[in-house]
Amino acid sequence: TQLLEQSPQFLSIQEGENLTVYCNSSSVFSSLQWYRQEPGEGPVLLVTVVTGGEVKKLKRLTFQFGDARKDSSLHITAAQPGDTGLYLCAGRATSGTYKYIFGTGTRLKVLA
Amino acid sequence: EAGVAQSPRYKIIEKRQSVAFWCNPISGHATLYWYQQILGQGPKLLIQFQNNGVVDDSQLPKDRFSAERLKGVDSTLKIQPAKLEDSAVYLCASSLELAGGRDTQYFGPGTRLTVL
Numbered sequence: 602t603q604l605l606e607q608s609p610q611f612l613s614i615q616e617g618e619n620l621t622v623y624c625n626s627s628s629v630f631s632s633l634q635w636y637r638q639e640p641g642e643g644p645v646l647l648v649t650v651v652t653g654g655e656v657k658k659l660k661r662l663t664f665q666f667g668d669a670r671k672d673s674s675l676h677i678t679a680a681q682p683g684d685t686g687l688y689l690c691a692g693r694a695t696s697g698t699y700k701y702i703f704g705t706g707t708r709l710k711v712l713a
Numbered sequence: 714e715a716g717v718a719q720s721p722r723y724k725i726i727e728k729r730q731s732v733a734f735w736c737n738p739i740s741g742h743a744t745l746y747w748y749q750q751i752l753g754q755g756p757k758l759l760i761q762f763q764n765n766g767v768v769d770d771s772q773l774p775k776d777r778f779s780a781e782r783l784k785g786v787d788s789t790l791k792i793q794p795a796k797l798e799d800s801a802v803y804l805c806a807s808s809l810e811l812a813g814g815r816d817t818q819y820f821g822p823g824t825r826l827t828v829l
Contacts, residue, residue, distance in 0.1 A: 605755075607755075634818075641822065641823075642820075642822055642823075643717070643804050643806070643820025643821050643822055643823055644756070644804075644818075644820050645820070646817050646818065646819075649817070689755050689756070691755075697769075698761065698768050698769040700758050700761060700768075700769050701758065701818070702758075703748075703755035703756045703757070704755050705754060705755055706753070706754060706755045708753075
């Protein structure tokens with residue numbers, strides 16, 4: 602069974618601070634996605650990374666896929682209250698039905 | 714472009730009762746997913762459809778859960794009978810199947826089920 606562990610589970614920081622969220626597995630994924638989910642809503646896709654070592658930037662957010670395609674990180678620079686939410690990584694299986702396995706989630710709260 | 718629609722948004726039932734959820738995906742999206750998200754956890758895939766065929770239902774508790782997508786468009790998920798541990802948000806998502814694993818799942822707002 603493929604599992605994705607995210608750390609930390611909870612993070613409460615002040616506006617302007619930097620943070621990194623990790624998504625780790627012992628399994629290889631064909632691609633990895635990061636989502637943000639706000640209360641009462643479904644997850645919204647932020648980015649998809651496909652190639653080992655791939656780095657993508659989305660304004661103040663930097664996403665990296667591990668070289669072995671088993672892990673990923675999300676770094677936020679100068680966090681803002683609008684970044685508050687549940688961050689989820691989701692890895693796509695490399696065989697079978699190629700389904701997405703979601704991580705355990707990181708709940709971020711940015712205080713003004 | 715209209716998003717993924719789900720109804721109802723909230724449902725409260727007693728254990729052993731039955732309940733059904735409805736999802737209308739984005740027009741033209743062949744793939745439809747039902748996920749279960751227990752409070753504080755990431756979504757867990759229950760069933761995936763490609764048009765009106767089942768691609769993956771390996772994590773669907775088939776003794777009590779059923780789902781259908783008869784005309785390859787909207788879908789219903791049913792629980793009968795419900796248990797306390799079924800309390801969760803049920804998310805529907807749809808996607809275009811693109812090559813290279815870069816397809817985007819668009820999620821609906823979810824149905825929050827409380828089983829008392």
